[in-house]
Every structure is written in structure tokens, then in C-alpha cells.
Amino acid sequence: MTMSEEVAGGQEANPAQDKQDIMMQLRLFIEGAKSDKLGSLRVSQIALNLLRNLPSARDAVFEYYAGMLERMVENYNPENPETNATPEEEEIISEVQEALSGYIERNPSSWAPMVSKWSLDTLGKLTQQFGSKMIPKGKADKSGKSSLHERVSCWLGCVASRFLIQISAECLSKQMDDDSKGCIASLLDTSVTHAPYFEWVVAHLGSCFPSIIINRILSLGLMEYSGLSGGKFKRDPESLINLQKVPKLNSVLNILSHLGRNHQNVLQESMHNLFLSSISDDSNSASQSATVPYLLQLAAESSPMARALLSGLVDIVTPQVLVRLETLSPNWNQLYFTKENSLLEIVTNILVSTDSDIPEILLLLLEKGGEGTTPKGEGGKDSDTSKACRMIFNNVLAVLFQQVHGHARHRTDGIPALQSIHANISVFLDLLLSRNQFLRSSSVQLLALVALYKGRSFSIQVLRYLFYNCNTDTELLVVADFLPRVEIFHFNCIPDVISQCLRSRDTKIEIFLSNLLKVVSAENSGKSDIRSSFLTGLRSQQPLLIERLLEPKLAYNVLALVRLSGLNTKLRIPTLHRICHCLVQLYFTTLVNLTMEASLRNKILHLVEVTMSELCDQRFGSQILLRFILEASINSDFSVHLGSKKDANQPPNSIGFGGGDKKTDTAKLFRENLKFGSMPVQPLGSTTVFHSGIIGGGKVPPSRDGDTPAVIGCEETAMELRDHISGLLLRLCRACGNEEEGYKKLALQLVEMVSPDIMYNGIPWPEEEFIKVTMERDLEISRTIENNPILWTLLELLARHKPALSYCSVLVRGVMSVCISHWQSVAASRLLNYPQQIEMTKRVITLMGVGQFIPGHLALVAQVIHILDPAQLNCILVDIWNYMRGNVPGPSSYSICHSTGQVYRNFGTYSDFKPYCDRLRMVMLANLEKVADLFKLYFVESAKKEVLNGQPIPDPTQHINGTS
Known part of the structure; x- marks a missing residue:
């Protein structure tokens, strides 16, 4: 094998090409690299050939491509997409990417490290050289910086940088299985060298391999963090390690923050695994002792990381984990949180700055903190964990209090923790009625802050829950604890609470009225410490309260509330009319209910009568009451209890409270006359009665045994009930102030009720x-x-x-x-x-x-x-x-x-x-x-x-x- 083949990693050279052709191409490449006269596309094709067949020229080829990419990035304007690469440059980039991808695919062990090193180095230089221009217009803050996410978008818009990041990803994908730790360390080192501009590269590559990248970056950051624990190097005024002043840790923070936005589940799993691994072993190695402080500081500096750390944290914090944390905490205070309460403050800041699983975490703090306040006879034991949980929760309350009550210019657009609690309010509402004093008082303070943050509607929601669910006087004291905290800001909310409860059809309305009666009684006796007046609020909602008189189970409490609050001195006629109707309906319903307990029956009748007597002082009150009582005694279904007999000449179902059925008869007669084309020539009564029947109703049916008398019960009972009614009317006539005038009104009402005509x-x-x-x-x-x-x-x-x-x-x-x-x-x-x-x-x-x-x-x-x-x-x-x-x-x-x-x-x-x-x-x-x-x-x-x-x-x- 020739030297060329060895360097090429086993790639076969072209047998037809001899050394003379390669040298000629090398001369052409050198001349073309100095000048663009021969055309970039031709030079690129020569460079790709040399890259494969002449290993010694590879550095020059990569340098040539780096220069070309540099010119492309220099000409690119992120605000104007048309300034991107020319068609010829795009074709060159396409050919180079296709060739390098082929080399990496066929021989990854040789080509991947080499191409990866070149692409990352080139990206590092380009990002440092042109990083200041890759800021979208209008996205920079006052210091001229922009978020990592926005920088990634700008860089990926450029053809050159997009090519480099894609080819780097391909190289990393081939190296992950063999030496993931080494390649990630190299990637992070490059990031530190070219920080902070290179962070977007690592962040984007992490999006391609989130699980591996996040795990490795977390581990490398932990190693760096644990190495700083011994001295005072890079600590802020709070005696904490300043992550932003440690280049590698700052890169870790920025990269993981970016990845956490799109890969929160992966980041959450990685952070939780790292957390559990650090407390699973009893050994106190440097990295294990530093893990929790390291994660806390990352979460304190980054919202995505805080969200990932807190999400699902309650599920993994078991009693064993709490015991282990209690053991490790002294070491943290000695090495990482040297200032007093610095650990407490950083935990508090994390909890109040995010909305991720905050209700669950606060609930865990309350439950564990409440264990130490349980009486010893009930199994209570105040451990260090319980004390720590109470301290954390109370500190959270203090910070939230400052945020809620702070001046407007110091407040942000929202308080994430309170927003999250509002969305999961049911758990904390239940704690208001807890037997544990710590749980009860802490929930009151927390919900009061949420109420001040969300507004009066939330205060009303809490008060409604309390009035609907308090079953003892002790539980009802929570109202006196909660209301003073919000009433100064949400004044006049008591009438709204009473109105909403009375309008609702909640099955717990009986409990509400019972609790309201207790509160009003305390206020009336002067024993209440509540500034808001329930008496005034109740008086403003009297029409709604009176409506509840028609429900038998609620009648006594409603009457008692009416008596305590007193009637409004000036009622509108429709309201007065409705109140009188309900009172009369209740009186007759109770009067004829002989199965009711005698004491309760007498109390209700007495309260109704007293209330009626007060209504007689109202204008038209006595007339309306007398009218309704007479209607009920004569024309309603109650009349049969008083010994009344159904008229044989009266059509069926013609008796009803209010006299509305007489109008029905009149309308029926009117329609019957229209059928025959005739109309009465003079005003007549409600019916035209003859001895044989009623016009429109047919003949009088023959009487049958059992038809009369239609009396319910014995005659003695009917006489007793009649005495009740007559006595009530007599006393109402006297209550008018002028007794003679009262009897006159009753007489005139009788005439109006009994006489069908107004003539004669x-x-x-x-x-x-x-x-x-x-x-x-x-x-x-x-x-x-x-x-x-x-x-x-x-x-x-x-x-x-x-x-x-x-x-x-x-x-x-x-x-x-x-x-x-x-x-x-x-x-x-x-x-x-x-x-x-x-x-x-x-x-x-x-x-x-x-x-x-x-x-x-x-x-x-x-x-x-x-x-x-x-x-x-x-x-x-x-x-x-x-x-x-x-x-x-x-x-x-x-x-x-x-x-x-x-x-x-x-x-x-x-x-x-x-x-x-x-x-x-x-x-x-x-x-x-x-x-x-x-x-x-x-x-x-x-x-x-x-x-x-x-x-x-x-x-x-x-x-x-x-x-x-």
C-alpha cells in the first residue's frame, strides 16, 4: 500500500492518474486559490480531487474552503435574506457536502475526526469573527446581547454556517458510540475557546443528540464546578460560585438553557439521574457533594433548568432521599454556601421564579413541615427535615409577600409561583380545614397572597369554599384569619360572597347558611374581630335570602338571618312583593305541616309573623301581605286545610295561590264568546254563573258521595288553623300603627277578593x-x-x-x-x-x-x-x-x-x-x-x-x- 493510500484511510487511488496529473492539479489549485479568475466551481472540483488523492494537500484544501466560507459569512446579512450565497456558491457547498458525507460514511474512523476538527475550528473562528453581526434587528437587549435561541436562528439562515454545522453533526454521530466523552469534551473546550459566540454551535448539535449531549455537558460542568469548591475563586458577594465568570460553566449554563427549551424531558431526566446518583452512595466524594449545589445554582441562573429540575421532583423525593439530604447539607454549607442562609435563599429563589410543579413542592414542604408540629401524643416528631421544610416555606412566603406588595416599578409582569398555585388551588383549599395549626395558618397566608395577586374574585372563591365546608367553630375561625388579610384591598367583597352563594344551587347551601348565621350572630353580639360587616352585606342581599325561604330545610336559618340583619327600610315594590309572597308561602306551608316538630314549627311561625309585622311598616307592605294571606286562605291549595270546600261550579284545577286561575277562566269565557261571534255588552264578572253551570265549563256535574266536603283532616284541626290565620291577620292589622286603618285595609281586601265585580x-x-x-x-x-x-x-x-x-x-x-x-x-x-x-x-x-x-x-x-x-x-x-x-x-x-x-x-x-x-x-x-x-x-x-x-x-x- 502506498503512503497516499495509508493516509487516505484505505481509499483506493485512481490507477489512471499518475503523479504528473496530481502535480498539475495542485498547481492549478494553488493558482486558483490565489485568484478567482479560473472560477470557483472548477477550483472546488480540483480541491475535492486533491482532498481524496493527495493527503499532504488536505490542510491547504480545508484552508481554501474555510476562506471561501468566511467570505460567504462576511457577505451575509441576517436582516436581508437576499444577501445569502450565489447560485454558484450554493452548488459548490452542495458538492463539498456530498463528497465529505460520502467519505465519512465509507470510512468514519479516519474521516470523521479530521472533518469534525476542521468544521468545529472553522465554526469557532467564524463565530468569533462575525458573532456581533448575527443579532436580529430589534432582538438585542440594552447591552447589545441577544438570546442563544435567536442567535441560532440567525446562524442557520446562512448557507455557509449551516453547511458546517450539518457536517459537524454527521461527524459527531459517527464518534458518539466510540468516544462520546472525548468528543463532547473537545466540543466544550472549543466552546470555551471561542466563548460566548460558539455556544450556539454546541446548542444546535445538542438538539441533534439531546440525550448524549445533555448528559455529557452536565457531567463535564459538574467536574469543573467541584474543582472550584476549595477556594474563594470566582465567588459573588453572596459567597457563591459565580457561574457566569467561569467560562466553561457559563457555556454549560447557556447551552443547557437553550436545550431545555426544546428538550425539557431529556434535561429533566438527566438532572434527576444526576441528583439521585449523588445521594445513592454514602461516600462523600467531591463530585457527589457538589452535585446538589451545582444543580441548584444552574436552576437559579436559568428558568428552563429550574423548570426541568422541579418537574416531577416530588415523585423522586422519598423519605430515604430526605434523610440523605439532611446528612449532606452541612457539607454544602461548608463548601458552597458559606454565607448564612445562602442555601435557603437560593432554594427560595428557584421556587418563586418558576411555575413548574410549584404546588406539589409547596405541598410537600407543608406536609413534612407539619409533621414536626403535630402533638407528641399523636405521633409528632420535630426533626431537622421538618424544621428545614418550615424554614423554606416561610421564606417562600416572605419573598412572595415582597413581590405582591412591592411597588409597581419593582414588579415583573407576573409571579410564576402564584400563577401556578392559582391553577391548582383545590389542594390548598383543603388544607384550610386541616387540624394541624401549621398547615392551616400557612395555607391562609399563601392563599391570601394569591388572592391579592389574582384579585377579588379569588378572595370570593376562598370565602365561598370556607362557608360551604366549615363544620365546626374552629374551622370557621379560618374566615376571621383570612378575611382581614384581603379585605383592606378587596373591600365590599362580603356582599358578593353572599350573593354568589345564595344564587348557586350547591347542595351545601344549608352549611353555608348555618355558618353565615354563626358569623352574623358573633358580629351582632360584638364578639367578631372582622372589619367587614356581614350584617350590612346580608341586608343588601335580602331578596336573594328571602327566596331561600321556599326550601323547608333552610327556612329557620333564613328567618334567623333576616331577624338579625333587619329588613331594609326602603324596599322597591317588586322586591317587597316577592318577600311577602315567600313569607306567606312559608307560613302556610309550616302551618299545615302538622308532622313537623312542634318546637321548630312554633319558632318558624313566630319568626315569620315578626318579620311580617316589620314589613307592615313599609309602604304598601300591609296591603300586599293581607292580599297574599287572603289569597292563600281562599284560592290556594292551602284552603282545604282550613275547611274550604271545592266549588262544584268551579272548573277542575282552578284553585291556585295568587288568583291567576280566575284570569284563566275569564280568558276561556272570552274565547268561548268569540266562537259564537258575540261579546258581552257590559263588564261582567270572572264567569257568567247560572244555576245549571258555568258558561264555557259545561253543566254542573251531579254531586257524588265523597266530593264534599274537600277538607283535609278533622274539623277541629281546621278550626284551629283558621284561628291561627285570623289571629295573624288581627295582629298584622294592629302592626300597621293605626289599628282602625289596618282593619279597614283588611275589609277592603276581603271585598276585592270575594266580590267578582267592581260595580255596586x-x-x-x-x-x-x-x-x-x-x-x-x-x-x-x-x-x-x-x-x-x-x-x-x-x-x-x-x-x-x-x-x-x-x-x-x-x-x-x-x-x-x-x-x-x-x-x-x-x-x-x-x-x-x-x-x-x-x-x-x-x-x-x-x-x-x-x-x-x-x-x-x-x-x-x-x-x-x-x-x-x-x-x-x-x-x-x-x-x-x-x-x-x-x-x-x-x-x-x-x-x-x-x-x-x-x-x-x-x-x-x-x-x-x-x-x-x-x-x-x-x-x-x-x-x-x-x-x-x-x-x-x-x-x-x-x-x-x-x-x-x-x-x-x-x-x-x-x-x-x-x-x-
Whole structure:
């Protein structure tokens, strides 16, 4: 084998080419290299031939190509892509790359080291010579530097540098398996020689072989770092090794930072493996002792490296690892972190400067730190590890506090640690309710900082969680710990918390109300240290709170909160309307629920009534409440519990709270009339009622056994419930301030509810013949009162508080007209054949007597009705009607007795109304043996002694067993 073949690494020479041809090509190459007159492409082809066949000329050939590449880089402008290589230069580069790639592929052991050395040396010189121009416009900082990632992009845009880096990668790929450590060391040495410009080369090559490059660079950097531990060389004011002032370590830092952006998983695995290997052995070699400080300083200087170090760190930090770290930490403080707390500060800075797995790491610190604060009786043991974890966490809190509260000009655009915690908040929310004091207080401080960083919505989120999940008074104290930390910045957040909780449909609303009641009670008693007022916030959200009254499980707590907070003095009409509706609904729901615990039932009823009494002070409050109570008593499903019977003439499903179904009936009648092309010629009632049925509703169905009465429970229970309702209405009338005005409102509401028309609703009584005009309305009034016993109770109540009944004159008149019409139509029949009509007649006469519509003489009819026949009764009722027509019982007809304070009506002497009593007196005289005592009292004694004006005539109703 010739010398040429040996140097060529076994490549066969061309037999046809002799030494004379090679020498001629060498002369042409030398002449062409000095001048470009022969053409670069031809010179390049000659150079490639010499590169293969004349080993002694290879240095000259590589030098020629280096010069050509230098001119290409010199002419390249990163801001103008058109300044790149010419077509001829691109063709030359293509031929050279193809030839060198072939040589390396066929004989890598000979060609790869040689070409690699040339390409890297050339890159080193070019990067150092032209590194300052490879900065993209607008990307440099104030010092004129740019990031490594941006420099890589600029260099790869140039054809020459791209060719060199590609051929270097091919060479390295062939050397990795044999001597990866040596080639990486050579690469890093070259980087140090041409630092910092050459770093982009190593960074890009590392992207081609990330696993090997990252591992080797980390190892080489560790060797360099461990060699600096003994002295004070290159240390910063914090007594730490200044990586940026150590060329090799600075290159390691920059290269790994660049690779970490695109190969974080590889960097993470490499750093974790290096970390675990350093603590797996008990020996304290220099490199093992330096590993953790080395990794910490890299992470402190580089965000990508900090992210890689912290990602998944919790998974590998086992109890055994913590024990080993506790053993090694004194050595670190002695060699690498000589200043007090420097290790603590560098760990803190890493944690607050990145967002990678920070919640998991802080949670680990809390758990390990909390182990030392657990009482000894519960297995607590305060180890050095627990103390260290608490110190780290508290220091993190201190740094975060400074960042959150620092002046705006000192704050960055964001705080990565707090941003990460906000995205993983659920874990720390659970710690707020921990039994461990350290975990609880630390979580409060941390979440308070997150709240100040993220804003008031986060504060509301934390408070909502606490109110929904606190089950004990101790846990509820966390609210008093958290709120003062944020309320000065997020003022008025309490109403928002209450509003959001009340609007939500969370199943824990019962716990929220219970906790809110505790907090409000403490504030009301003056025992609360919270600056924000829950009472004020609750009062502003009263409409939402009242809505929760309709949920039985929440009713008591809601009422208690309303009582503590007090009602707003000025409520808008829609709000007042809704509050009254909810209160009435709750009152009736509780009243008819006889299965509820008696004590709770009474408490709820009492609180509702007290709240209603306060609402009576509001404008229109009493009218709305009275209206709703009457609606519920008459037109809702609650009425059957009060003894009401479903009207046979009423269409099915026509009873509902609020009276909305009457409108439905009216609309139905309206549509029925349209079918026949006819419309009412005058305003009528809600329905046009005849004895045979209802227009639009068909005939009245035949009554069946079991249809009536539609009463739930026994009559005694119904009477008891009616007494509750009447008593409530009585007290609400008194709560209006003016008792007489309250009874007037109740009377007018009754008229509006019972009387279907607004015409002829005045106090005066018309002629008897006018009964024919109002018969339809009077039948409806009579039927409604008969089917709803609560109406009799309320009318008798109003009769005892004169002159309130006079406003219900239309109702009394309607029942009276129906009685007259009935007894007139059955004049030839027996009285006892109509027990219901007898009872109604007695009740209306008694009512008129108690209310002093008529004198006591005429009121005797209720007691002597058994001696009358239908014809006689009809005539006497007509006499009463005529008396009422001439003696209208208006409010001005009543006076007040100065001695007793009672309201009465002065009917005058017997002679003033004697004509209206003659028929009754004659009938009683004919049946004197049956009614002698009453006849003597009212007709004999009164004839002997006239009653003076201003003194009431004896009231026969005192002897009547009436109910109120």
C-alpha cells in the first residue's frame, strides 16, 4: 500500500492518474486559490480531487474552503435574506457536502475526526469573527446581547454556517458510540475557546443528540464546578460560585438553557439521574457533594433548568432521599454556601421564579413541615427535615409577600409561583380545614397572597369554599384569619360572597347558611374581630335570602338571618312583593305541616309573623301581605286545610295561590264568546254563573258521595288553623300603627277578593227590587263565603272591631239578598227543609247584629228563627233590608264611648225604628210561650223606658254563641 493510500484511510487511488496529473492539479489549485479568475466551481472540483488523492494537500484544501466560507459569512446579512450565497456558491457547498458525507460514511474512523476538527475550528473562528453581526434587528437587549435561541436562528439562515454545522453533526454521530466523552469534551473546550459566540454551535448539535449531549455537558460542568469548591475563586458577594465568570460553566449554563427549551424531558431526566446518583452512595466524594449545589445554582441562573429540575421532583423525593439530604447539607454549607442562609435563599429563589410543579413542592414542604408540629401524643416528631421544610416555606412566603406588595416599578409582569398555585388551588383549599395549626395558618397566608395577586374574585372563591365546608367553630375561625388579610384591598367583597352563594344551587347551601348565621350572630353580639360587616352585606342581599325561604330545610336559618340583619327600610315594590309572597308561602306551608316538630314549627311561625309585622311598616307592605294571606286562605291549595270546600261550579284545577286561575277562566269565557261571534255588552264578572253551570265549563256535574266536603283532616284541626290565620291577620292589622286603618285595609281586601265585580260595591243598600240586577254577583259572593269558612271567621272578626265591617257592606248585602231570594221562592215550604239556608240566615243576621248594622230588636231574628215559617222570615228579612236602605252603616255612624273607650252605634229610641220591628213583634207575640223572655226584654221593657241618646240599646248578640 502506498503512503497516499495509508493516509487516505484505505481509499483506493485512481490507477489512471499518475503523479504528473496530481502535480498539475495542485498547481492549478494553488493558482486558483490565489485568484478567482479560473472560477470557483472548477477550483472546488480540483480541491475535492486533491482532498481524496493527495493527503499532504488536505490542510491547504480545508484552508481554501474555510476562506471561501468566511467570505460567504462576511457577505451575509441576517436582516436581508437576499444577501445569502450565489447560485454558484450554493452548488459548490452542495458538492463539498456530498463528497465529505460520502467519505465519512465509507470510512468514519479516519474521516470523521479530521472533518469534525476542521468544521468545529472553522465554526469557532467564524463565530468569533462575525458573532456581533448575527443579532436580529430589534432582538438585542440594552447591552447589545441577544438570546442563544435567536442567535441560532440567525446562524442557520446562512448557507455557509449551516453547511458546517450539518457536517459537524454527521461527524459527531459517527464518534458518539466510540468516544462520546472525548468528543463532547473537545466540543466544550472549543466552546470555551471561542466563548460566548460558539455556544450556539454546541446548542444546535445538542438538539441533534439531546440525550448524549445533555448528559455529557452536565457531567463535564459538574467536574469543573467541584474543582472550584476549595477556594474563594470566582465567588459573588453572596459567597457563591459565580457561574457566569467561569467560562466553561457559563457555556454549560447557556447551552443547557437553550436545550431545555426544546428538550425539557431529556434535561429533566438527566438532572434527576444526576441528583439521585449523588445521594445513592454514602461516600462523600467531591463530585457527589457538589452535585446538589451545582444543580441548584444552574436552576437559579436559568428558568428552563429550574423548570426541568422541579418537574416531577416530588415523585423522586422519598423519605430515604430526605434523610440523605439532611446528612449532606452541612457539607454544602461548608463548601458552597458559606454565607448564612445562602442555601435557603437560593432554594427560595428557584421556587418563586418558576411555575413548574410549584404546588406539589409547596405541598410537600407543608406536609413534612407539619409533621414536626403535630402533638407528641399523636405521633409528632420535630426533626431537622421538618424544621428545614418550615424554614423554606416561610421564606417562600416572605419573598412572595415582597413581590405582591412591592411597588409597581419593582414588579415583573407576573409571579410564576402564584400563577401556578392559582391553577391548582383545590389542594390548598383543603388544607384550610386541616387540624394541624401549621398547615392551616400557612395555607391562609399563601392563599391570601394569591388572592391579592389574582384579585377579588379569588378572595370570593376562598370565602365561598370556607362557608360551604366549615363544620365546626374552629374551622370557621379560618374566615376571621383570612378575611382581614384581603379585605383592606378587596373591600365590599362580603356582599358578593353572599350573593354568589345564595344564587348557586350547591347542595351545601344549608352549611353555608348555618355558618353565615354563626358569623352574623358573633358580629351582632360584638364578639367578631372582622372589619367587614356581614350584617350590612346580608341586608343588601335580602331578596336573594328571602327566596331561600321556599326550601323547608333552610327556612329557620333564613328567618334567623333576616331577624338579625333587619329588613331594609326602603324596599322597591317588586322586591317587597316577592318577600311577602315567600313569607306567606312559608307560613302556610309550616302551618299545615302538622308532622313537623312542634318546637321548630312554633319558632318558624313566630319568626315569620315578626318579620311580617316589620314589613307592615313599609309602604304598601300591609296591603300586599293581607292580599297574599287572603289569597292563600281562599284560592290556594292551602284552603282545604282550613275547611274550604271545592266549588262544584268551579272548573277542575282552578284553585291556585295568587288568583291567576280566575284570569284563566275569564280568558276561556272570552274565547268561548268569540266562537259564537258575540261579546258581552257590559263588564261582567270572572264567569257568567247560572244555576245549571258555568258558561264555557259545561253543566254542573251531579254531586257524588265523597266530593264534599274537600277538607283535609278533622274539623277541629281546621278550626284551629283558621284561628291561627285570623289571629295573624288581627295582629298584622294592629302592626300597621293605626289599628282602625289596618282593619279597614283588611275589609277592603276581603271585598276585592270575594266580590267578582267592581260595580255596586259601595256601602249604601239599594231598593229591594235591585236584587234582581245583582243576583249573579250575589250568588257568587254567597257561594264563596259558604265554601270558605275562614271568610265567616274574618267577617265576624271585623264585626267586633267596628266600624270595619261597614267596608264589607257589599258582602253582607250579597248574602242577605241570596237569603231573601231563597225564602221568597220557598214561601210555601217548611223551614226545616233547608238547614243550610237556615244556618246562613242566622249567621248573617248575627253578623249584622254584632257589627251593629241593625238594632238589637231586629238582630233577635237569629234567635227566634225557629218560630218562623219561610213566608214570615222572608217578610222580616225584607224589613231588615229596608231598614238598612234607610240607615246606611257608614263609618261616620259610629261613635266612641268616652267612659269605656268602646265604639258603638247610636240607633236612637225604639220609636225611631219601630216600623221595621212590627212584623217580628207580632210573630213573637203569637208565639209568646216560646220567646217570652226575649219579648219582655226587648219589647216590653223598652216600651216602658226609652233609651237616652248616646246610650246603646241592649245587644241581643251577647246571648248568641258566635265565633270569631
